[in-house]
Amino acid sequence: MSTTTTTEPPSTPTQILIPSLPNDIALNILAGIPRSYHPLLTLVSKPFRSLLSSPLFYTTRSLLNTSQNFLYLCLRIPTTSSMQWFMLYQNPTKNSLIPLPPAPSPLVGSAFVAVGPKIYVIGGSINDIPSPHVWALDCRFHRWEAVPSMRISREFAAAGVVDGRIYVIGGCVVDTWAKSRSGRRFLIRKRRSGILLIVEKMIFYAKNGCTEVL
Amino acid sequence: MSSSAENPTLTAEITKPSTEIATETAQSAKKITLKTSDDQIFEVEESVAMEFATVKSFFEDAPSSTDTVPLPNVPAKPFSQVIEFCKEQIKFKANPDETEKKRSNSEFVKEKTNEDLVEMIPVANYLEIKDLLDVLNQAVADRIQNRSVEYVRSFFGIDNDFTSEEEALLREEHAWAFEDVDED
Numbered sequence: 001m002s003t004t005t006t007t008e009p010p011s012t013p014t015q016i017l018i019p020s021l022p023n024d025i026a027l028n029i030l031a032g033i034p035r036s037y038h039p040l041l042t043l044v045s046k047p048f049r050s051l052l053s054s055p056l057f058y059t060t061r062s063l064l065n066t067s068q069n070f071l072y073l074c075l076r077i078p079t080t081s082s083m084q085w086f087m088l089y090q091n092p093t094k095n096s097l098i099p100l101p102p103a104p105s106p107l108v109g110s111a112f113v114a115v116g117p118k119i120y121v122i123g124g125s126i127n128d129i130p131s132p133h134v135w136a137l138d139c140r141f142h143r144w145e146a147v148p149s150m151r152i153s154r155e156f157a158a159a160g161v162v163d164g165r166i167y168v169i170g171g172c173v174v175d176t177w178a179k180s181r182s183g184r185r186f187l188i189r190k191r192r193s194g195i196l197l198i199v200e201k202m203i204f205y206a207k208n209g210c211t212e213v214l
Numbered sequence: 215m216s217s218s219a220e221n222p223t224l225t226a227e228i229t230k231p232s233t234e235i236a237t238e239t240a241q242s243a244k245k246i247t248l249k250t251s252d253d254q255i256f257e258v259e260e261s262v263a264m265e266f267a268t269v270k271s272f273f274e275d276a277p278s279s280t281d282t283v284p285l286p287n288v289p290a291k292p293f294s295q296v297i298e299f300c301k302e303q304i305k306f307k308a309n310p311d312e313t314e315k316k317r318s319n320s321e322f323v324k325e326k327t328n329e330d331l332v333e334m335i336p337v338a339n340y341l342e343i344k345d346l347l348d349v350l351n352q353a354v355a356d357r358i359q360n361r362s363v364e365y366v367r368s369f370f371g372i373d374n375d376f377t378s379e380e381e382a383l384l385r386e387e388h389a390w391a392f393e394d395v396d397e398d
Contacts, residue, residue, distance in 0.1 A: 039388035
């Protein structure tokens, strides 16, 4: 599922995590602890905190097969224009919805896809004006990052992931450049690595941690 | 299977488990002499010593060596517990039974103190006993799960390097995570 976690070269953290143990062993122990206890671990010490916010920690979890899948919710609260993001923690005793930082722009009608540890929020509109912007929520650190924009604005587009590539189709509105061409203008080309679908001259591509518009 | 140690300074607790079964193998089995960092001498049956990858490679380089093998990073106390674990493990080599092995492993860690576990980890690491290292890592992870921050700090002997303001801020940020923590 994930390719993005392997891009950073693993290197053992420089600060001592646990005084009596080598850092690589301490890392293996901490990586085995379920994610719902991570906030508590970040409070143990500064070296713990910087480890838990490093890609190395999540790479180790993947290697040890201790990474977990979580459900993320994006809710539109009627009284506000913005979307609220939550993560669902399931503990043996209870479930809790953990509020996350809001997306940098209050988009409505975006398309969503998950690739590796990131959720991509594609297009949508702000005050009824469609947007070409794409944002990614890095679910490891719960941080938003900007991704290169699409060439045209879209709202209520369809998006999917094939072989680590994100494909966005449709969602172009009435009076845009693309409308007159929508529905027909795509072609399929076979390439060594698979099939490239070119829709309205726009391909979205995400592999090995980098995201680019082709 | 025996690790009966000759050194008289060893405690009775360490030597006791081995004396019970020492008679059945004492005549035939080859013994390997190992010296810990605190100068304790352990005589360990060859099959047990070969569980220590570090010792095994020593003998691959010098098969006929009868020298005492120095273990500069290994103190006697955790080492005797590591030997205890490896003796159990060889039984399962001859007669694999995953359920029984799991039960035996969890029995082994259950009766160890937190200090025992943390002391055994560097020994298992130095001797390259992967099975034991996995068992210990998991045991430690299980013991600190759902415990308070203070418990985790004292478990590993970590000093709190946050200022009280920084700590209060972080606690507030993750308030939901501290609701159901077990009593220390």
